[in-house]
Amino acid sequence: MSHRALLALGSNLGDRWANLGGAVAGLPDVVAVSRVYETAPVGGPDQGPYLNCVVRLETDLDARALLDAAQERERVAIRRRGVRWGPRTLDVDVLWIDGQTVREPDLEVPHPRMFERVFVLVPLGDVAPDLVGEVPVGQEAVLAVGSLDPATGNRVD
Numbered sequence: 064m065s066h067r068a069l070l071a072l073g074s075n076l077g078d079r080w081a082n083l084g085g086a087v088a089g090l091p092d093v094v095a096v097s098r099v100y101e102t103a104p105v106g107g108p109d110q111g112p113y114l115n116c117v118v119r120l121e122t123d124l125d126a127r128a129l130l131d132a133a134q135e136r137e138r139v140a141i142r143r144r145g146v147r148w149g150p151r152t153l154d155v156d157v158l159w160i161d162g163q164t165v166r167e168p169d170l171e172v173p174h175p176r177m178f179e180r181v182f183v184l185v186p187l188g189d190v191a192p193d194l195v196g197e198v199p200v201g202q203e204a205v206l207a208v209g210s211l212d213p214a215t216g217n218r219v220d
Contacts, residue, residue, distance in 0.1 A: 068092075068120040068129055069159040069191055071174075071183050074140075075104065075113040076152045080209075080218055083114055086136040086153055088216030092122035097189035098207045102182040110150040116211065117158070117186040126165045126172045129157050158183065159194065181205055 070090065074082035080099075087096055097117045104110045124132070133155035140153035158174045165172040177183050185205045188195040209220035 065092075065121050065123050066161040066163075067159075067191070068122050068124070068157070068161070069187065069194075070118050070120070070129065070133060071115065071154075071156045071158050071177070071186070072118065073113045073115045073154045073182070074152060075111050076150050077140075079114040082140050082153045083116060084211055084216035084218060085140060086155060086216070087116075087118060087211050087213065089136050089139065090118060090120065090132055090155075091124065092120040093118050093213045094121045095119040095190045096211045096213045097186035099209045099211060100182065100186055101206045101208045103204060104150075105180065105182065113182065114208070115182045115186055117183065117190050118213070119190040126157060126160055126163055126170060129160070130170050133157060158187070159191070 072083050072086050083099065087093060099114050099116045102113050102115055104113060136155050137153050156174055157170065157172055158177045160172055163172055182205060184195055209218055211217065212219050
């Protein structure tokens with residue numbers, strides 16, 4: 064049975080657009096992609112700005128299979144895990160899956176901080192406005208910088 068799933072993507076190392084586009088193209092069952100936003104990093108060491116977006120999938124995959132798909136996209140982008148909240152070529156987080164709640168050491172759905180982060184809330188509002196209330200203003204600069212095609216991951220602006 065197909066259900067809505069939402070994943071957050073972020074990149075601040077290398078070719079950020081290519082990193083996001085490759086992830087979109089490589090994820091299964093993508094039906095929509097938010098606009099792409101540039102944001103300042105939150106937490107962690109001094110680092111450059113991120114490009115962020117949220118993808119909506121209509122899929123029959125469960126949370127564990129989606130985490131596996133997300134981590135495969137990170138591997139393809141040669142993500143190195145080092146400092147927590149440090150710079151990365153690609154970060155893919157499972158945010159939400161309709162009707163599913165998961166509490167495991169390496170996976171929590173809904174994502175425990177998704178409603179606290181403007182860099183997630185703004186793009187989430189593009190593809191799942193029913194989940195997003197009023198986005199706090201003035202906490203972080205979030206600048207729309209373009210779009211990606213849901214089918215190919217190509218930049219379309």
